[in-house]
Amino acid sequence: MLRRLLAAVAGLLPALLTVPAATAAPASAAATPATASAPARATASGAACADPAVRTYGPATVTGAIVGAAVHDGRAYVVTRGPKPPVLAEVDLSTRKVIRTATLPDGPAEGAPEGGWATAVTGGKVYVGTYPVPDLYSFDIATGEVKHLRSFGRNGGFVWSLAAAPDGTLYAGTYPGGRVFEYVPATGAVRDFGVLAQGERYVRAVAADDAYVYAGLLDKAKLVRIDRATGKVAELASAPTGVGAVTLHGDRVLAAAGGELIDVRKDGSDLRRVTLEQGSIDAPAAMEDGTVYLTSRPDGTVYRYRAGDTAFTRVADAPAPGDESRRIHRLDADTLLGFAGSGGLWWLDLRSGASQFVDLLEAGLPPGTERVQSMLLVPNRALYVGGHFVMEVRDLRTGDKRRFRVPGEPKDLVRRGDKIYAAVYPSGQMISVDLRTDEVKSVAFLGHGQQRPWDIEYDPVTDKLLVASAPLGANLKGALTVVDPDTGAVDSYVDVIPDQSLMSLSLDSRRGVVYLGGDVLGGGGTPPTRTTASVAAFDLRERKVLWTVDPVPGHRTFQDVKVHDGLLYGVYKRESGTWIALDLATRQVVRQGTIAGYGELTVHRGRVFASVFRGGGNAYELGAEAKLLATGLGDEWYTNPQLHFEPGSWYAWALVGRELARIRLDPSCPPLTIPPAGG
Structure with missing residues (x-):
């Protein structure tokens, strides 16, 4: 079903996505040449510097992914994730079709919304809280009018959660201040309840009744209650991990924290806890009779809980396998409605366990161009682009395009023979993709709380996959994981750089050593114990750390490291713009400089290249100094x-804005200034 639905989406974007063979100079009429005034001169590859240096091919990946969702009067309201501007869509639940859409306009604050995690319905309006600008919007159900109402912070923030009290007052949980704001629709009055816990950044969930607001804190792993009248904060329960969802029924509050459901009276008494055997809880929802339905992540199985139960009851297999549940709603006594984060709705018959799934793109949601997670070139064959719960493939021989679903966001990709392996967030899962059939299989889970895989390489000597990762939440300890791609066996080296997560790794297969780049902030939310990011050399044969060094004091996060010709090149993130080359024999920094921002390193034809955010999106060659090769790639x-x-x-596949592009980056040519791509 899903394969068929995704194939239908590919048909929505026919002409824009035709890609010529990688071995030929593209000649598409829709191509966008880079600006250039230099005279033509031969390059090492035989191309001329004055030839068109950039060709774009339309959106790199499109999406129907959603975040916020609500139900009201026979309609579902969903908000897209990724495209700018985000779309609010109204779905008729009887016909299962999108019947109306509206965009959320850019507000006055710096930045632009890309989605809305938080939704609530009250007073005939749908309210949406957005990111990465933490703003509040309203959508009038009767007229379709959209209004920007309020900003709750600066660009880079989130309205993570939104709840309407019985009197219509709204409560918004935000990041990065970890605050709850009150908004009164009738007057526009705003109230800030202040810091709920020292050092907290995320109010991930809120619920409200006549007297109180209940908030789930992610970093400090607490369920708290706020008195609406006085603003007094009381702790109802602590949790083993961050509290990500809160729902109410009668005199009880139910909150999800990882795999644990907290069930407590509103006064903090009669605390009960029930835990899933494996996985974490998604979207718990209390029904009128007190039954709580929920799904488990990452598999998507549906469970039931009733007050007093000591275990969850399995209701049905996953209606959307491997997906995230944004919301669950009971349509009638026998039917559950679920919202899948990848962009779909599912209906579950509680009597039979049978389910139906409708892809929102097929239902009429306009496809939007999203930010790219990862990319991999299979030379002369295909280009693989990772999006949100989807992989898009462009056949470089024919120009054809196809897409298929994957269980999460592929943060990095690597090839081994006839398979591609992806490191997936948020499950911390390794998956394989067959190059011949597009078959997706689960290989292994990293475990140990390592849900943020950042970098992956394949070691042909040991025939193993190497993964660098960070944990979620208030945890400093990252891991190097060695995965057997055939058996799924996992060897984990947690805290391999003490009190640092891993953002990057680089393999020297001849020496059997992998070099690791650290991050002192870990998963975030807890004070670091160190001030300088480390590089570690790890022996894959002996499975031990050979040495550790702190190259530049005060620089806290390596974004990427890459070994080449006896040097380890590194780009820092937090101290954006710093790059180094470390002599591996002496462990001393022998080169250091500044570039526009941070990004990823690539070794090609004996040279080291960097593509970075900021400054318009730039590409460099790193040698004795940084040489600018191109600007105008964008920050998308x-x-x-x-x-x-x-x-x-010297041609490389990359992005210009959010469009796929093939760019000449010949170091012997003058720097390119690339005009903006569409979309």
């Missing part, structure tokens, strides 16, 4: 900006 990657060079040439 979701993870790290990447370059994927074609073997034997």
